[in-house]
Amino acid sequence: MTDHPRGSGPRAAALHLARALGSSALKASLLKAAGSKTLQRQMTKNPLARRVAGRFIAGDALTDAVEVVRRLNASGASASLDYLGENTDSDAQARAATVAYLAALDSIRDERLDAEVSVKLTALGLDVRPALAIEEAARVAARAKETHTFVAIDMESHDYVDRTLASLDTLRRAYDNLGVCVQAYLYRTPDDLERLIDWQVRVRLVKGAYREPSEVAYPDKASVDRAFARLLERLMEAGAYPMIATHDPRLLRLTKKLAGRYQRDRDTFEFQMLYGVRRDLQQKILEEGYRVRVYVPYGGQWYPYFMRRLAEQPANLYFFLSHLAKA
Numbered sequence: 535m536t537d538h539p540r541g542s543g544p545r546a547a548a549l550h551l552a553r554a555l556g557s558s559a560l561k562a563s564l565l566k567a568a569g570s571k572t573l574q575r576q577m578t579k580n581p582l583a584r585r586v587a588g589r590f591i592a593g594d595a596l597t598d599a600v601e602v603v604r605r606l607n608a609s610g611a612s613a614s615l616d617y618l619g620e621n622t623d624s625d626a627q628a629r630a631a632t633v634a635y636l637a638a639l640d641s642i643r644d645e646r647l648d649a650e651v652s653v654k655l656t657a658l659g660l661d662v663r664p665a666l667a668i669e670e671a672a673r674v675a676a677r678a679k680e681t682h683t684f685v686a687i688d689m690e691s692h693d694y695v696d697r698t699l700a701s702l703d704t705l706r707r708a709y710d711n712l713g714v715c716v717q718a719y720l721y722r723t724p725d726d727l728e729r730l731i732d733w734q735v736r737v738r739l740v741k742g743a744y745r746e747p748s749e750v751a752y753p754d755k756a757s758v759d760r761a762f763a764r765l766l767e768r769l770m771e772a773g774a775y776p777m778i779a780t781h782d783p784r785l786l787r788l789t790k791k792l793a794g795r796y797q798r799d800r801d802t803f804e805f806q807m808l809y810g811v812r813r814d815l816q817q818k819i820l821e822e823g824y825r826v827r828v829y830v831p832y833g834g835q836w837y838p839y840f841m842r843r844l845a846e847q848p849a850n851l852y853f854f855l856s857h858l859a860k861a
């Protein structure tokens with residue numbers, strides 16, 4: 535018997551399609567769609583899509599993000615501001631992204647926010663030429679230094695890892711307020727982590743959010759989780775200031791256990807989570823007395839970020855499709 539969706543109409547059909555695809559094929563399709571410029575144009579113009587994306591994005595304007603950071607700070611959490619945008623293809627766009635970050639840093643200083651910034655080097659011109667991204671990131675790091683805060687460099691797809699780490703190697707010689715993200719799903723990450731431990735920079739450990747081939751990344755969740763646990767132990771043992779970025783309750787418990795084993799005070803590492811994801815867990819960890827930093831994205835270029843969030847959790851897609859179908 536064919537498994538027909540219960541009910542009719544676009545919502546039922548969409549849900550049926552999503553279920554029929556299965557979660558790993560669905561994830562791959564969503565991550566592929568994240569790179570589509572055509573879909574990006576269509577979705578960004580759609581007010582309903584924008585509203586649904588608002589679960590994960592503070593708003594279009596810096597003032598929206600500042601408002602969210604104020605609320606987070608009042609609850610005891612720190613923040614990291616991410617001005618959305620990636621893969622810029624001109625000097626002018628890269629400079630515009632820098633200007634947005636300088637404004638964010640000025641707000642952090644003027645409003646006395648407990649916040650740092652997160653940057654993607656492709657937003658600052660890495661695809662145009664690495665020297666441009668380094669120059670722009672240096673301007674952001676210099677302003678962050680004046681503001682007494684940090685700059686975390688996000689990690690993008692595997693093609694960018696060498697260029698990102700090489701840029702960081704140049705930048706860290708002039709700025710000591712930089713950190714970088716590493717992705718547990720990449721086979722190369724244990725070696726990268728040893729270099730970063732040598733450099734004594736702050737490291738954010740994540741599972742990894744991009745569509746990667748099995749030649750470079752573990753294809754299955756169980757292997758990624760095990761890789762995360764191994765990297766976590768090494769980071770808690772030797773890292774300068776581990777930033778454990780996950781919502782996985784098992785890995786949060788393991789972090790607390792490792793903090794005990796390696797006698798880490800609670801001000802020598804932090805948990806990081808995404809705006810709009812597992813707020814209950816963010817609050818619980820704060821109440822237990824740990825440091826929590828929430829990653830707060832804002833700006834008009836929300837499409838690829840939103841698609842990666844949909845891909846992480848199939849339930850998000852059902853939520854999104856049901857809103858679209860109701861419209």
Ligand SMILES: Cc1cc2nc3c(=O)[nH]c(=O)nc-3n(C[C@H](O)[C@H](O)[C@H](O)COP(=O)(O)OP(=O)(O)OC[C@H]3O[C@@H](n4cnc5c(N)ncnc54)[C@H](O)[C@@H]3O)c2cc1C
Binds near residue numbers: 687689690811829
């Ligand atoms: C602060 C921060 C910065 C990040 N920076 C980067 C980066 O620079 N590069 C990069 O590749 N990746 C980055 N990521 C994303 C990361 O790689 C993962 O894709 C993401 O965190 C989901 O993985 P997880 O560790 O929470 O574990 P999962 O096993 O995916 O999720 C564990 C649980 O968390 C909840 N959850 C997770 N994601 C969602 C979601 N989207 N919606 C609703 N619930 C969800 C669910 O309850 C799920 O069961 C970042 C993540 C965080 C928290």
